Amino acid sequence: xxxxxxxxxxxxxxxxxxxxxxxPARDPYVKFRRIVLAIFALGVAGTxxxxxxxxxxxxxxQLVPVVALPLGLLLAVAAAVRPARITLxxxxxxxxxxxxxxxxxxxxxxxxxxxxxxxxxxxxRGLKLFWESITGATPALAPGAMAQFGLLGLAYTYRxxxxxx
Numbered sequence: 572x573x574x575x576x577x578x579x580x581x582x583x584x585x586x587x588x589x590x591x592x593x594x595p596a597r598d599p600y601v602k603f604r605r606i607v608l609a610i611f612a613l614g615v616a617g618t619x620x621x622x623x624x625x626x627x628x629x630x631x632x633q634l635v636p637v638v639a640l641p642l643g644l645l646l647a648v649a650a651a652v653r654p655a656r657i658t659l660x661x662x663x664x665x666x667x668x669x670x671x672x673x674x675x676x677x678x679x680x681x682x683x684x685x686x687x688x689x690x691x692x693x694x695x696r697g698l699k700l701f702w703e704s705i706t707g708a709t710p711a712l713a714p715g716a717m718a719q720f721g722l723l724g725l726a727y728t729y730r731x732x733x734x735x736x
Contacts, residue, residue, distance in 0.1 A: 611647055614716070615640050666722075677714045683709050
């Protein structure tokens with residue numbers, strides 16, 4: 572049991588991450604947001620490096636993630652350093668583009684594998700064609716990482732105090 576505090580003793584200061592009073596400056600999820608953003612940044616940086624090493628630059632569509640990933644990382648840093656409404660809205664918009672680009676990339680990778688498999692074995696159909704295409708030379712599910720990064724970025728901004736009001 573704690574002893575009662577005398578009137579001359581100062582009140583204990585709250586933890587730095589504690590929620591104290593109302594207002595947009597108070598965020599009970601600040602640690603969670605930092606962890607999500609760190610995971611986002613590591614994943615985006617690693618994926619960008621991999622795309623550069625794989626020379627993922629042969630067409631305009633292949634350049635989409637090569638350009639979008641560093642832009643998304645730059646906006647993530649801006650959102651972390653200066654979490655103003657406009658910064659967070661720009662970051663959210665970019666994350667929506669990540670999700671869309673991921674979906675388009677899944678389609679393009681799969682379609683490219685289907686075309687390749689049909690060139691190699693024109694008689695392929697049905698489940699056999701699907702299986703050969705999904706496990707083909709181009710990683711058909713790899714663009715899903717873009718969509719996941721977009722969802723992580725959106726999770727970072729979910730109910731962010733700077734967006735209230």
